[in-house]
Structure formats: C-alpha cells, structure tokens
Amino acid sequence: MSKVTIEVTVTEIKKLLPQLSTEEILKLDMEIHEYLETHMMMSVAQTSFKEWENRENCCDSQFHN
Numbered sequence: 001m002s003k004v005t006i007e008v009t010v011t012e013i014k015k016l017l018p019q020l021s022t023e024e025i026l027k028l029d030m031e032i033h034e035y036l037e038t039h040m041m042m043s044v045a046q047t048s049f050k051e052w053e054n055r056e057n058c059c060d061s062q063f064h065n
Contacts, residue, residue, distance in 0.1 A: 017025060 020028070
C-alpha cells in the first residue's frame with residue numbers, strides 16, 4: 001500500500017471541525033493527545049540515552065588510559 005502525504009495547516013483543520021461530529025472531534029482529540037504523549041516520551045528517551053551514552057564513553061576512556 002502506498003502512502004500519500006498531504007500538508008494541512010492548523011487553520012485548515014479548524015475550518016474542518018464544524019463538519020465533524022462530536023464523537024469524531026473527541027476521537028481526534030484523543031489521537032492528538034496520544035501522539036503528543038508518545039512523541040514527548042520518545043524525545044525524553046533519546047535525550048536520556050544520549051546522556052547515558054556520553055557518560056559511558058567518558059567512563060570508558062577513564063579506565064582505558
């Protein structure tokens with residue numbers, strides 16, 4: 001299955017909201033929150049891993065000298 005990518009602005013999404021049912025808007029809201037939560041967790045994990053990796057490299061060089 002091929003993917004189609006479209007660019008949509010916040011303004012365009014806001015214009016579409018009145019066309020959606022309350023249930024659809026709530027589902028969209030839930031999906032956005034889930035996406036943001038996952039995105040923020042991944043960002044924190046990447047930062048933490050980089051810090052851990054840097055500390056490990058630092059410690060390795062101390063023991064190998």
